[in-house]
Amino acid sequence: MIRLALKMLFGDTGKYLMLVAGLFFATFLMAQQVAVFCGLIRWTTATLKNVPAPIWVVEGRVEQVNETNPMLDTDVTRVRSVDCVAWAQPVYVGMQRVRLPNGNFKVIQLIGIDSTTFAGAPVKLREGKIESIRQPHSVIIDDLGIKRLAVERGKPVKVGDAFEINDQEARVVGIADAMTSFTGGPYVWTTYNRALQYAPSQRKMLSAVLAAPKPGISPEDAAADIQRTTGLKAFVNRDFSLDEGADKTEFNTSTIWWYVRNTGIPISFGITVIVGFIVGTAISSQTFYTFVMEHMKHLGALKAMGASNFKLCQMLICQALTVGLIGYGLGIGATAMFGRGALANEEPPFYMPEIVPFAVLGVILCICMLSALIGIWRVSRLEPAMVFRG
Amino acid sequence: MKTDSAPKLKTPDPQHQLAVHVQGVDKSFGDGNARLKVLKDITLDVRAGEITMLVGPSGCGKTTLISIMAGTLGVDAGQVTVFGENLTTMRKSAITRFRAQNIGFIFQQFHLIPTLTCVENASVPLLIQGVSTSKAEKKAREMLELVGLGDRAKHRPTQLSGGQQQRVAIARALVHEPRLVICDEPTAALDAKNGTIVMDLFEKIARIPGRAVVVVTHDNRIFSHADRIAQMDDGRIVEVHDVDRDAPPVISH
Ligand SMILES: Nc1ncnc2c1ncn2[C@@H]1O[C@H](COP(=O)(O)OP(=O)(O)O)[C@@H](O)[C@H]1O
Ligand SMILES: [Mg+2]
Numbered sequence: 001m002i003r004l005a006l007k008m009l010f011g012d013t014g015k016y017l018m019l020v021a022g023l024f025f026a027t028f029l030m031a032q033q034v035a036v037f038c039g040l041i042r043w044t045t046a047t048l049k050n051v052p053a054p055i056w057v058v059e060g061r062v063e064q065v066n067e068t069n070p071m072l073d074t075d076v077t078r079v080r081s082v083d084c085v086a087w088a089q090p091v092y093v094g095m096q097r098v099r100l101p102n103g104n105f106k107v108i109q110l111i112g113i114d115s116t117t118f119a120g121a122p123v124k125l126r127e128g129k130i131e132s133i134r135q136p137h138s139v140i141i142d143d144l145g146i147k148r149l150a151v152e153r154g155k156p157v158k159v160g161d162a163f164e165i166n167d168q169e170a171r172v173v174g175i176a177d178a179m180t181s182f183t184g185g186p187y188v189w190t191t192y193n194r195a196l197q198y199a200p201s202q203r204k205m206l207s208a209v210l211a212a213p214k215p216g217i218s219p220e221d222a223a224a225d226i227q228r229t230t231g232l233k234a235f236v237n238r239d240f241s242l243d244e245g246a247d248k249t250e251f252n253t254s255t256i257w258w259y260v261r262n263t264g265i266p267i268s269f270g271i272t273v274i275v276g277f278i279v280g281t282a283i284s285s286q287t288f289y290t291f292v293m294e295h296m297k298h299l300g301a302l303k304a305m306g307a308s309n310f311k312l313c314q315m316l317i318c319q320a321l322t323v324g325l326i327g328y329g330l331g332i333g334a335t336a337m338f339g340r341g342a343l344a345n346e347e348p349p350f351y352m353p354e355i356v357p358f359a360v361l362g363v364i365l366c367i368c369m370l371s372a373l374i375g376i377w378r379v380s381r382l383e384p385a386m387v388f389r390g
Numbered sequence: 391m392k393t394d395s396a397p398k399l400k401t402p403d404p405q406h407q408l409a410v411h412v413q414g415v416d417k418s419f420g421d422g423n424a425r426l427k428v429l430k431d432i433t434l435d436v437r438a439g440e441i442t443m444l445v446g447p448s449g450c451g452k453t454t455l456i457s458i459m460a461g462t463l464g465v466d467a468g469q470v471t472v473f474g475e476n477l478t479t480m481r482k483s484a485i486t487r488f489r490a491q492n493i494g495f496i497f498q499q500f501h502l503i504p505t506l507t508c509v510e511n512a513s514v515p516l517l518i519q520g521v522s523t524s525k526a527e528k529k530a531r532e533m534l535e536l537v538g539l540g541d542r543a544k545h546r547p548t549q550l551s552g553g554q555q556q557r558v559a560i561a562r563a564l565v566h567e568p569r570l571v572i573c574d575e576p577t578a579a580l581d582a583k584n585g586t587i588v589m590d591l592f593e594k595i596a597r598i599p600g601r602a603v604v605v606v607t608h609d610n611r612i613f614s615h616a617d618r619i620a621q622m623d624d625g626r627i628v629e630v631h632d633v634d635r636d637a638p639p640v641i642s643h
Contacts, residue, residue: 007510008503008505011504011505295503298501301495301497303486304489305515306486306487306488306489306493306519307518308486383462385457387501388457
C-alpha cells in the first residue's frame with residue numbers, strides 16, 4: 001500500500017513538484033537566514049577573536065566590545081597590581097579613516113597593542129613578523145584589508161604598500177588571517193603608542209586593558225578579583241554561551257545579547273524565518289489538501305474495498321513525509337552550497353550551529369504532519385458509500 | 391408482495407445457502423423537512439450460487455440497498471446479515487475488515503486510480519489484505535488474463551477504452567476471490583458484446599460454491615443472465631421472481 005501511495009504521489013507530477021518546491025523554499029529560507037543571522041551576530045565579536053586575551057577589562061558601564069568607554073592610562077597599572085593577574089597591557093580599539101594613494105577613503109578598525117609583549121597580536125600571520133610593527137609607520141592588516149584597501153580591484157595590497165591614517169603614513173609590514181568585523185572595516189594592528197598618534201588626540205584614549213590570570217587561577221576568578229579590587233568591569237573572553245550569568249561575565253555573550261536586545265537584526269531575520277515557515281506551510285498544506293481532495297474518490301474506493309482509516313493515514317503520512325524529506329534534503333543542500341560560497345568569499349556572514357539543520361528538519365516534519373493531518377481529517381470523515389455515486 | 395420466502399422453481403441445495411439476508415431495513419437521508427425515506431421495510435434474500443439482479447426506476451433506492459448489503463452504509467432499522475455475520479451489530483472497523491476479505495466491488499464510475507497501471511489497480515484488494523506486492527500482482531495478472539486484458543497489464547487506465555476499464559475494475563473486484571460481488575450498473579458503459587462477456591464472467595463466479603453476485607441494472611439485455619430478479623419501486627421491493635433460465639425472461643411492470 002505504501003508503494004501505491006508513493007506511485008500515486010509521483011504520478012501527480014505537478015503537485016509533487018509543487019510540494020517539494022514549497023518545502024525546499026521553506027527549508028532554504030529558514031536554514032540560510034538563521035545561518036546568516038548567526039554569522040552576522042558572530043561578527044559582532046570579531047574583535048575578541050582578533051585581539052585575543054583571556055580577560056578584557058573595560059570601563060564599568062561597558063556591555064559590548066564594539067562600544068567601549070575610554071579609561072585612564074593609570075588603569076593598566078591598577079589592573080596589573082591585582083593579585084591574581086599575571087600580566088596586563090593596554091589596548092586601543094577605534095574606527096579610523098584611511099586615505100588610499102588614489103585619494104579614496106576607507107574605514108578601518110585600528111588596534112594598538114603593547115610593543116614589548118604584543119598582547120592582543122593577531123593569532124595567525126600570513127605574511128611578515130609581528131616584531132616588524134616596532135619599525136616606524138608600520139602596520140599589519142588583515143586578509144580583508146588586502147582587498148578593501150586595494151587601489152584597484154584585483155590588485156590586492158602587498159607587504160611594502162603604504163596608505164595614510166589621518167594624514168600619517170602607514171606602511172604594511174605583515175598580513176594576518178582574521179575574522180571579518182561587524183562594521184566591515186578591515187583590522188589594522190600597530191603599536192599602542194603609534195595608535196594614539198594615528199587617532200585624534202583626546203584626554204583619555206585607553207580602550208581596554210588586556211589581562212591574563214596567574215597559573216592555576218581561572219580567568220573567571222581573576223576577572224572577579226579585578227572587578228572587586230579596581231571597580232572596573234572585567235570580562236572573560238571564552239565563547240558565546242547560553243549558561244546562566246554568562247551575559248554578565250563573558251564578553252562574547254554580553255556583546256551578542258547587546259545586539260539582540262538593542263538592534264533590529266533578530267527581528268528582521270526572525271521575520272524572514274517566519275515568512276519561510278508560513279509560506280512553506282501554506283504552499284505544502286494547501287497543495288497536499290488539493291492532492292487529497294482530487295484523490296478523494298479513489299481514497300473512498302479504497303475505503304469501500306476495506307482499507308482501514310489507519311492504512312489510509314499511513315499512506316497520507318508516508319506521502320507527506322516523502323515530499324518533506326526530499327524538499328528538506330534539497331533545501332539543506334542549497335543552504336550548504338550557499339554557505340560554501342559565503343565562507344570562501346568571507347561574505348555574506350554565514351555560521352551554522354549544529355542544532356540548526358535538526359531544528360529546521362523538525363519544523364519541516366511538523367509542516368508535513370500538519371498537511372497530512374488535514375488530509376487525514378478529511379479521509380476519516382469520508383463515507384465509503386459515496387463511491388457508489390457520481 | 392413478497393415472494394422470496396421460499397424458492398418456488400428451484401429446490402434448495404447446499405449451494406443455495408443464504409449469502410445475504412436483509413430483514414425489515416429502513417433507511418432515510420437528510421434531516422427535518424428535508425428528510426427522505428429511501429428504503430422502506432426492505433426484506434430480501436440473496437442466495438449463494440446465484441446472480442441476483444436489482445432492477446427498478448432511477449432513484450428507487452437500488453444503490454442505497456447494495457451499499458447497505460456491502461456494509462458501507464448503516465441502517466436506521468432492521469438487520470443485514472452477510473454470510474452469517476450480522477453487519478448491524480458489528481463495529482465499523484470489523485465491518486471494514488469483513489469487506490476487505492469478503493466483498494468485491496464494481497462501481498458505476500470504475501474508480502480506477504489513474505496513476506497506477508492496470509495490474510497495480512487490479513492488485514489493490516490483495517494489498518489491502520496485506521498480501522505482498524509480487525504475489526498480489528501475479529494474481530492480478532491472472533485476473534487480467536481472465537477478463538481478456540493480459541496484454542494491457544502495464545497500461546494505465548486512461549490508455550484504455552471504457553469497456554476495457556470496466557474489465558480492469560472487474561479483475562480488481564474478483565482478484566481476492568470474494569464471496570460476494572456487488573456491482574452497480576456494470577454493463578451501462580458496455581456494448582452488447584462486451585456486456586455479454588462480462589455477464590458470462592459473473593455467471594462463472596456465481597457458480598463457484600459459496601459465491602454470490604448482486605447486480606444493479608437497467609439493462610434488459612442482461613436480464614437473461616439472472617437467477618433471480620428483485621423489482622424495486624420507491625424504496626420497496628415490489629416483486630421477486632426466480633428466472634427460469636431455459637425460458638425467455640418475463641418481467642412485469
Ligand atoms: N447520501 C445521500 N443523501 C441524501 N439523499 C440521498 C443520498 N443517497 C441517496 N439519496 C437519495 O436516495 C434516493 C435513492 O437513491 P439511490 O439509492 O441512488 O437510487 P437508485 O440507485 O435506485 O437510482 C434518491 O432520491 C437519492 O437522491
Ligand atoms: Mg444507482
